[in-house]
Amino acid sequence: MQQWLTDENTFLIGIEGIGGTGKSMLAAKIYDEIEGFPKRFWADVSYGAGFSDLARQVLSEFGFPVPEQEAQLVEALVRCLRSGQFLLIIDNLESLLQPDRQWGSLFYGDFFQAWVEHSGNSKVLVTTRERPELKGFEWLPLKGLQVDEGVALLTVLGIRGDLTQFVELVDGHPLLLRLVADLLKEEYSQDPDLSRLADLGLGNLRQLLTDSQVVGIHRREKVGMVLVLDASFERLSELQKALLLNISVYRGAVESAAAVAVLPGSSETEIEGELRNLVKRSLLLEKLNGKRRFEFQPVVLEYVRYKAGNQTEAHQRAIDYYLLNVKQQPWQTKEDIKEYLEIFYHWYQLENYDSVFDVLDACNDFLSLRGYYTDQVYFYRQLIEVWEKRGEREHWIYLAALTNLGNSYYFLGDYFQAIKFCQQSLEIAKEIDYPDVKAASLNILGLVYRQREQYKQAIEFFQQSLRIVKDLKEMRYRNQEAKLIGNLGNAYQYLGEYLQAIEFHQQSLGLAQELGDSNWEASCLGNLGNSYHGLKEYNQAIEFFQQQLKIVKEIDRQGETNCLGNLGIAYRCLGQYQQAIEFQQKSLEIAREIGDRKGQADAWFNLGLALEYVNRDSDALAAYRNACKLYQVMGLDAYVQDCNNSIERLSQPKTPVVSRHGFWVWLRRLWRWVSSWFRR
Known part of the structure; x- marks a missing residue:
């Protein structure tokens, strides 16, 4: 090694x-x-x-x-x-x-x-x-211990008898040796001799391990492990047995409170004492990391779960325990929803897939907003496999899982898989007439094709989805209608058809205001600002960005960063460079506060552009270099190239030629000077 x-x-x-x-x-x-x-x-x-x-x-x-x-x-x-x-x-x-x-x-x-x-x-x-x-x-x-190493281990543990023969018999398997040693010490503390194994029901261990029918080294070791675990388990108290069997439903290390939850009737102090006794027998491991927790060796966990058989009641108690400990929203990190993820696991083990979906649905928006798309893929694929095995492809959960899976792949940038699952969902939804699923699948397909720069196909999907949503007429679909209209506006904007885009964004804005959806209202205002920017109507763009800024200051620091950056760009296009610089500096400051690296990089780059216009070339160079470093860390090669191009351009020696801009500035100054003489 x-x-x-x-x-x-x-x-x-x-x-x-x-x-x-x-x-x-x-x-x-x-x-x-x-x-x-x-x-x-x-x-x-x-x-x-x-x-x-x-x-x-x-x-x-x-x-x-x-x-x-x-x-x-x-x-x-x-x-x-x-x-x-x-x-x-x-x-x-x-x-x-x-x-x-x-x-x-x-x-x-x-x-x-x-x-x-x-x-x-x-x-x-x-x-x-x-x-x-x-x-x-x-x-x-990695094989078992060498004979002399195994003998040394048993000696340190205080075991007597024919140590060499026993180590050879079990091929020096470390855990097996420790389990045997701990069993002997617990049962015969005064005389922990290997000859006592017969009294523990392990008298036929040699016969089984040397039987010609027990073929293969792995099988021999498994047989020996099961025999020793059987002997250890049978020597436990009824409480210890019940404790082991019930806590085996958990994943990972558990605290004594979790153990009490699946074994009611005993105090937490008593349960913790028994857990520590099981550690002494090497049936559990103890972890001390702030709180005392207990967990199984993987091979012991497999044995105990097999021994436990049906664990329906223990799973249900585990669910009740986690339900009592769930954190209320707002959630900030994945740690905040860990109880829900454990509930998902236990419902899944109980094959209650409706409840599995409900738990996942409760966390779905959070996982999306925080970017945990691979987790969503993992969860939804499990549900899809269940319904496919059952042959119940028309169940609404199956369709919803397909659609959500397509959405997760879209955000992961795996457009092939996104199209595949959304098309599957769409076809089945058409067959059994599930209009809301059809609308959701069409919307995701529109988003995928927009990302692939196939804007006309994207518009077609958005329009189909919008027609379905409008036909549903229910209030709960009005929010979807607003966002679909906004998606259409963005697609037309990418085509450069800004007037058409503005029309859709205005419709979407009206719906957002009617519904009181501040988040979407801010998005619509930003989209309108971008469309007017595309028309080079910068004052109108600034007006919308300013309206957007008022809203995002109250709800979203990330949005504030982007909005300030857009204002800076618009002022730069108007030739108001000092204001452009100030807005980019504000955008940079907030991006730093919230740890938004992309926002920082964009602000540095746009700051560099503005600084160039006021002839602060050395400051502009520094800004481009800062942006370049951040883009490199994020692996955004195209942005890195833009920075390098700007750095190279500014690093070239200047030729002593008056630029057009500089010439007109000089001419205006000369005229003001000449005019002043006539006014005297």
Whole structure:
């Protein structure tokens, strides 16, 4: 491992082995002790953590900006790792793999492939029970302990008897050795000898493990693990048994309060004491990170869940526990909705898919606004697979999930998938006459084609959707009508048909004001400002931007940044450069406050343009360079090129030629001077 970690041609390292062989322990030792990596990050993905969450955490921890677009996270993380000598450890990678060894979460495969192709001085190390279908790894298959190591472990734990023979019998499996040692110490603290195993029901362990019918090393180890876990489980008190079985419904580490929730009738103090007793038997692990929490080793969790059988009641109690602890809106981070995501999981295990959809629907707008589109894809795909397996493709949840999935792919920039799922939804909705689903699918298709610069097709989809929404006549569809009219206006604006765009934006604005929708009213005012800017009617554009600014100051700092920037551009086009500079500086200030890197970069670039007009070339150069750095970090190559072009242009030596602008300024000054003589 040390050789690979120092080899400049090794970028991906994998530790592979069955459960309990010490993969995570070895990785932890490397993480704590290896030299040469000033920054390191440990990611436990044992419960299916999405790539977006992992990438955001790594970038933040290493001090790198986090892209606003989720689809840019792969490139951003690779760029981060290439920039220094970092160590990234991903523990329990098998949790991300489906039965066919394909990725269950978007972007992981893309990340590993991109890292192999571009690489750098950083190392990515994974632990897994199954190898993914990936190239570029150096693999360390982790077996059991050597005989002398296993004997040393049992000796330290205070076990007596024929240690060598027993270590050989179980192939030095570390967890198995510890479970046996802890069982003997708990039951026979005065004489923890291996000869006592027969008294614990493990007298036939040797016979089973040496039986010729038990073929294959993995199966032998599994048989031994089950036998020892059986013996350990049978020696527990009834409360301890019930505790283990019931808390196995949870994902991840649990606090004692969560354990009490699925096992009512006992005090939290009593339950915490029993949890700590189970830690002593190596049936649970204890984590101390601010609060005391308890979790299973993966192999023990599999055994306990199998032992538990039907867990309907425990899942329902877990749902009740999380419902009591949900955070009320407004939500700021994904951590604020973690209880809802756990409720989603438990309803899914209970196969109550209507409730699954309701929970997801409650979080859908938040996930969209915060850019968690890969999470939406993961959740909606699960629902779609269920309804397809059931053959209930006409169920409204199936159609809604298809439409929402298409919408998530649209925001991820995967337009092929967006079109695919929205077309599926549209076709079924036409067959069974679900007008609201038809309208939603057509709107998303319009957005996709607008992004692909196929504006006429986009307009056609928006118009079809609008006709359906108008026919529905219900008040709740008026908001959709307003936004569809606005989408039509934007499509015409992209075609350069500004008068037509203005007509639609005015209609949309009227509806927004009628409905009292301040957010959409601000958007409409901004769209009108942009359309008048396109007509070069800058004073009219400024008027709309000023109206927009009054609203966004009350509701949205992000909108304030954009609005101020648009005002700065309009004043620059009017030749009022000082005002343009002031608005860009205000836009920059707010963008910094809210951490909007794209807003900062845009403000710097537009500030540079304004500064050029007042002959402050050195300041303009500095502004362009600041914009360039930010655009580079975000991977926006086209914007970087614009900055470089401006920097190169300003860096060229000036020829002593009076510009037209300068000539007329000089002529006006001369005329004023001459005129002053005649007025004296």
